[in-house]
Amino acid sequence: MAKHDLQDFWHELGDIENSKNHDEEEETSKTPDEGEREADWLKEAGFGFLVNQFNAGKELSEDEVRGLTESLPRSHKEVVKRRVDTLNATLRKKQKYTTKIDVRNIFPKQEPVRSDHGKTEDPQVPRSPTSPRGEVVHPEWAAIRAEKGRQGAKKGVYSMTGVTEELQDNVELGVEMLSVHQKNASQLSPLSDGDITFEFSITENGGDSSPLRGEPVISQFLKSEADLPNFSMVADPLGLTSIDDISEEDVTYVRNLAFLELTSMFDTHNIAFSRRRSKKKYNEHGIFGVPLQLLLEHDQKLSPNTPHIPIVFQEILHYLHKNCLEAEGILRIPGSSSRIKTLRQEIEERFYQGTFVGQDLTPNDVAALMKQFLRDLPVPLLTEEYIEAFAQVENLPDKKQQLHALNLLVLLLPDVHRDTLGALLDLLIKIVENSAKNKMSLNNVSMIMAPNLFLAPKIRRLNPSKGKDAMDLEIKMAAGTSNIMRMLIRYKHILWTIPSYLMSLVRRHYESEQVKKLKEKPKMKFLQKKDKTDVYKKPAVKHETDFQEGVIRVQAPKLSLASTKVQLDLSTTAGDIVSRFCFQNESADSRPTSKNISNSHTSRVFHAADKNTFLFEVGGNIGERCLPDSTNMLALYKVNPNAEWIIKHKDRVKVT
Numbered sequence: 001m002a003k004h005d006l007q008d009f010w011h012e013l014g015d016i017e018n019s020k021n022h023d024e025e026e027e028t029s030k031t032p033d034e035g036e037r038e039a040d041w042l043k044e045a046g047f048g049f050l051v052n053q054f055n056a057g058k059e060l061s062e063d064e065v066r067g068l069t070e071s072l073p074r075s076h077k078e079v080v081k082r083r084v085d086t087l088n089a090t091l092r093k094k095q096k097y098t099t100k101i102d103v104r105n106i107f108p109k110q111e112p113v114r115s116d117h118g119k120t121e122d123p124q125v126p127r128s129p130t131s132p133r134g135e136v137v138h139p140e141w142a143a144i145r146a147e148k149g150r151q152g153a154k155k156g157v158y159s160m161t162g163v164t165e166e167l168q169d170n171v172e173l174g175v176e177m178l179s180v181h182q183k184n185a186s187q188l189s190p191l192s193d194g195d196i197t198f199e200f201s202i203t204e205n206g207g208d209s210s211p212l213r214g215e216p217v218i219s220q221f222l223k224s225e226a227d228l229p230n231f232s233m234v235a236d237p238l239g240l241t242s243i244d245d246i247s248e249e250d251v252t253y254v255r256n257l258a259f260l261e262l263t264s265m266f267d268t269h270n271i272a273f274s275r276r277r278s279k280k281k282y283n284e285h286g287i288f289g290v291p292l293q294l295l296l297e298h299d300q301k302l303s304p305n306t307p308h309i310p311i312v313f314q315e316i317l318h319y320l321h322k323n324c325l326e327a328e329g330i331l332r333i334p335g336s337s338s339r340i341k342t343l344r345q346e347i348e349e350r351f352y353q354g355t356f357v358g359q360d361l362t363p364n365d366v367a368a369l370m371k372q373f374l375r376d377l378p379v380p381l382l383t384e385e386y387i388e389a390f391a392q393v394e395n396l397p398d399k400k401q402q403l404h405a406l407n408l409l410v411l412l413l414p415d416v417h418r419d420t421l422g423a424l425l426d427l428l429i430k431i432v433e434n435s436a437k438n439k440m441s442l443n444n445v446s447m448i449m450a451p452n453l454f455l456a457p458k459i460r461r462l463n464p465s466k467g468k469d470a471m472d473l474e475i476k477m478a479a480g481t482s483n484i485m486r487m488l489i490r491y492k493h494i495l496w497t498i499p500s501y502l503m504s505l506v507r508r509h510y511e512s513e514q515v516k517k518l519k520e521k522p523k524m525k526f527l528q529k530k531d532k533t534d535v536y537k538k539p540a541v542k543h544e545t546d547f548q549e550g551v552i553r554v555q556a557p558k559l560s561l562a563s564t565k566v567q568l569d570l571s572t573t574a575g576d577i578v579s580r581f582c583f584q585n586e587s588a589d590s591r592p593t594s595k596n597i598s599n600s601h602t603s604r605v606f607h608a609a610d611k612n613t614f615l616f617e618v619g620g621n622i623g624e625r626c627l628p629d630s631t632n633m634l635a636l637y638k639v640n641p642n643a644e645w646i647i648k649h650k651d652r653v654k655v656t
Contacts, residue, residue, distance in 0.1 A: 239631030575629025
């Protein structure tokens with residue numbers, strides 16, 4: 001892509017630099033100590049307790065690692081083992097230098113020589129070599145590093161910090177292949193791990209269909225991008241699950257698994273990304289320059305039911321949705337600097353008193369203020385930990401894998417960052433849908449928003465000489481981040497969905513933990529041998545008779561119903577059950593019932609429920625999950641026979 005093809009990107013970049021306060025303090029970052037990256041990685045993957053063992057000076061054996069990862073797929077086990085092996089080696093190295101105060105520990109091992117007293121002694125040798133950073137390196141480790149340097153060159157990729165990095169660990173076995181369905185294309189044979197089939201299942205739609213409750217309608221303006229196929233998730237009989245539909249405990253498991261999967265994917269393609277450690281100072285009070293998490297905590301003190309989006313950002317988005325969608329050049333035209341400065345000051349001083357916008361503002365003023373808010377965040381919207389990974393997604397070989405990686409990264413974001421990003425993307429989608437009036441296509445919007453989310457001014461200052469290599473790198477970064485922005489907007493309807501194979505791994509985790517608890521014995525536990533034959537054995541069914549008959553017991557405490565039996569058949573969906581239980585003052589003939597719904601309580605009158613009332617799956621091999629209306633209940637019952645089924649209101653509601 002040529003530089004002139006990214007004209008909107010460069011114009012936006014120039015506007016950002018012109019509006020930047022050049023007196024503000026630059027960020028500094030600390031170079032991680034040896035083993036620190038691996039320790040941070042294990043914490044992020046849910047193995048923080050292992051780091052405590054290493055900090056206490058204890059290595060981890062292969063048997064221990066195998067036992068801790070027994071419920072994980074092979075590719076996930078491998079990425080964990082590689083990090084543990086690195087920490088074990090680091091620990092041995094530290095102990096070699098610190099456990100014995102002996103000068104010989106810093107010299108290489110030589111052939112022993114016989115002393116005059118008949119004892120074998122090590123000869124004195126020259127001082128050990130030093131690393132480029134100046135620290136003393138034992139020759140044994142220097143040889144290992146040299147050997148790594150002689151291995152095949154890894155794929156170089158650009159970094160958001162401007163440094164080209166190479167992956168340190170070679171990967172022998174990669175992540176399981178993605179199984180993707182496309183129009184007029186045969187289905188790839190997915191690989192399996194135990195009883196779980198690994199598929200990131202998306203399909204290229206051949207035509208329009210009526211969406212189910214809660215599913216988005218994709219605008220023709222978004223569908224028109226030729227190089228971005230019209231992908232959507234393949235229907236799952238168990239129901240597709242949004243990250244907002246499960247409990248906090250389940251979200252933690254999903255994040256751990258998504259992190260393992262993302263690492264495996266990047267390792268497979270020799271893609272490295274740096275997890276930033278910024279020391280940038282930030283405000284703890286006010287509006288601008290305050291982390292999203294602190295803003296949210298302040299808002300929730302004032303209003304405990306505040307969604308995971310700061311109120312000030314909700315107000316800005318609401319104004320833009322209401323007044324700016326059809327404004328020509330919205331986001332592109334910078335607005336008045338003096339009016340923006342005045343509005344910013346008023347918000348800082350009086351926002352929580354009810355003051356937001358004045359009468360003299362234009363849509364472009366508020367849009368520019370929104371971009372300022374995002375750029376001033378001390379913790380980026382895409383977070384310090386993952387902003388680099390978002391940028392590196394462009395280096396994956398095809399759109400399917402890029403989409404999969406973006407899906408995993410969205411799942412990894414903290415709640416407030418993910419929900420704020422989602423609300424921003426909803427606005428950008430609306431702007432693109434009105435492109436016939438505002439002249440802002442998906443490409444235009446993406447090129448303008450990319451430098452605001454990926455902190456592009458830092459990229460531009462990397463190579464002030466503007467030589468050919470610097471220009472090529474600059475263009476690659478601009479094109480790459482703009483393309484990621486396009487995909488975030490275009491596929492927002494997919495990115496918040498948890499892949500079905502991750503949900504299967506969450507269920508396996510619960511079942512594995514339940515089996516472990518049943519097998520634990522208080523006495524002579526240390527003598528008990530591990531039985532590897534039933535690692536994935538499912539817990540016993542609690543209500544065997546109901547299970548065999550296909551009967552579930554549904555609770556609806558908010559609908560004046562304690563519990564009732566519902567007979568399932570092959571076609572019963574969660575939506576059928578909710579409709580049956582929430583129906584009020586209608587004749588039996590007009591009710592949306594079928595032969596599968598028990599008629600033992602047809603005379604009971606229930607309170608009407610709103611559109612946010614759903615059937616929930618609680619317990620068994622899940623924490624809690626809100627079921628989409630399309631969920632096939634008999635299929636789900638076979639997967640989770642020990643769950644409770646409860647009709648209730650969904651707490652988290654989309655903010656518009």
